[in-house]
Amino acid sequence: MYDQDTIYIIGDAQSPSNNPITQQFASFFVALVVDPTNDKIVDAGCSATIQLTSDFVKSIFVGRSILATEELETLIRMRYFGSSQKALIVALKDAQKKYKLALKTRKEFLASPAN
Numbered sequence: 001m002y003d004q005d006t007i008y009i010i011g012d013a014q015s016p017s018n019n020p021i022t023q024q025f026a027s028f029f030v031a032l033v034v035d036p037t038n039d040k041i042v043d044a045g046c047s048a049t050i051q052l053t054s055d056f057v058k059s060i061f062v063g064r065s066i067l068a069t070e071e072l073e074t075l076i077r078m079r080y081f082g083s084s085q086k087a088l089i090v091a092l093k094d095a096q097k098k099y100k101l102a103l104k105t106r107k108e109f110l111a112s113p114a115n
Contacts, residue, residue, distance in 0.1 A: 006042060007034045007102050009066075011095025013087040028087035030057065032066060032095050036103060039065045046088070053082060066099050 011030045033043040044061040048054045060075050069092075076088055 002033055002042065003035065005036060007036055007099065007106075008032070009034060009095045009098045009102065011091035011093070011098060013090035013094060028084050028091055030061075030088060030091040030095055032061060032099075034066050034099060036106070039067050039099075041066050046091075056080065057088065066096060069093070069096065 009032045011032070013028050027047075029047040031045045032041050034040065035042050041061045041064055044058045045054045046057045048057070057080070060079060061072065064072060064075075072092055073089055076085060076092070080088060082088075
């Protein structure tokens with residue numbers, strides 16, 4: 001389904017305690033599949049109580065660079081008015097950190113003499 005070079009990243013954050021997502025999952029997650037050759041997000045999902053939320057979040061992320069912090073944060077603030085808006089932004093930033101670490105780890109792995 002995904003190219004063998006894609007990277008799977010999950011960013012997490014706390015959502016408001018009165019949010020049904022928190023009651024069901026204990027925290028908020030955003031999952032991203034990223035193509036490291038161009039940093040583009042090829043698929044996305046999130047912890048959500050209804051599928052429409054995950055689908056909508058996907059429409060914000062897919063096709064954009066995971067490194068485009070300002071653009072993605074602006075899109076979230078302009079389009080996503082769910083109670084977990086802040087949690088989505090925090091989860092995105094967590095995913096970006098993990099993505100950069102994954103790139104570094106892959107580079108080190110590929111450079112090691114055993115490979």
